[in-house]
Amino acid sequence: MSELTATTPIPLSRLLPWLLAAVPLLLLVAYLVTFDQGAVSQMGSYLHELMHDGRHLLGVPCH
Amino acid sequence: MIRALLVRGLLAGLAAGLIAACFAYAVGEPRVEAAIALEEAAHAAQDQAQSEAPAHSHSHDEAVVSRDGQRAGLFLALGLYGAAVGGVFALAFAALRGRIGPRPAGTLAAVMAAAAFVAVVLVPFVKYPANPPAVGDPETIGSRTVLYLVMVAIGLLSLAVAVTCARRVPRYPVAAGALGFLLPVAVAWLVLPEVEEVPSGFPATLLWDFRLASLATQLVLWAALGAFFRLAVSPRRPRTAVAG
Numbered sequence: 457m458s459e460l461t462a463t464t465p466i467p468l469s470r471l472l473p474w475l476l477a478a479v480p481l482l483l484l485v486a487y488l489v490t491f492d493q494g495a496v497s498q499m500g501s502y503l504h505e506l507m508h509d510g511r512h513l514l515g516v517p518c519h
Numbered sequence: 520m521i522r523a524l525l526v527r528g529l530l531a532g533l534a535a536g537l538i539a540a541c542f543a544y545a546v547g548e549p550r551v552e553a554a555i556a557l558e559e560a561a562h563a564a565q566d567q568a569q570s571e572a573p574a575h576s577h578s579h580d581e582a583v584v585s586r587d588g589q590r591a592g593l594f595l596a597l598g599l600y601g602a603a604v605g606g607v608f609a610l611a612f613a614a615l616r617g618r619i620g621p622r623p624a625g626t627l628a629a630v631m632a633a634a635a636f637v638a639v640v641l642v643p644f645v646k647y648p649a650n651p652p653a654v655g656d657p658e659t660i661g662s663r664t665v666l667y668l669v670m671v672a673i674g675l676l677s678l679a680v681a682v683t684c685a686r687r688v689p690r691y692p693v694a695a696g697a698l699g700f701l702l703p704v705a706v707a708w709l710v711l712p713e714v715e716e717v718p719s720g721f722p723a724t725l726l727w728d729f730r731l732a733s734l735a736t737q738l739v740l741w742a743a744l745g746a747f748f749r750l751a752v753s754p755r756r757p758r759t760a761v762a763g
Binding site: 464465466468470471474475478479482483485486488489490491493500501502505506507508509510511512513514515516517518519 | 520521522525540543547548551582583584588589590592593595596597599600602603604606607610613614616617618640643644647648649650651652655657660663664667729730732733734736737
């Protein structure tokens, strides 16, 4: 736990795999929630309709 | 260590998203309902004007997800969005810690959350504010989405410019940082095209209330994310009372 609060920078060589693996995945989830109109999900307008109220209230363009 | 930070970020984001969803359900949903009622009234009037027989060929007549489903979807959407944002936030924290920003981990988390809210939410909101159902032309959703994302990117890039400026002018870091942030953001606000698609006759008070509710939802999400993540990375006081 003490590692969590250390202030020495984490070396970039250790960061890079996490950034490359996790960030695209996380951004994909955010994209599917906020913007997908069927192009990536291949679910037609289903995601749009399911996330509809969330999109409006998160302030992203919905329709 | 990175994994531990990421897990905490995901959990903090999920919790923040669900809290924001509760807020949005209480404050935002009544405005969404009011806007949908107006939208349906407008469609009904249009259908009646076109022919006496009610037209059922429009896609809005066949709901893919019911209104109850969409209200539940609010919690799903904000929970997933919160977790995703929290994960990216945690990895950004892992990259910045010890390099940029305040040294105490908790302070860095709080400053990052505030900065991220301004760059990712406030900057695009000022130019392209949230719209309730019935506002916005479905034909232009593509270009409006691109413009919105451009504004998010400009907010994040301006943050980087601000940090660089603050470091270059150590005598006046706050003034240099503020200038470095506001200058590119203001130019983008002025240069990027306007979007004006509010139908004539849409109640101004409803539009205002919806936009305020939307901005407040994001504020709740980012404030909660910052608070939870700050708790997760703050050093714990040694528990002297506990034996062992």
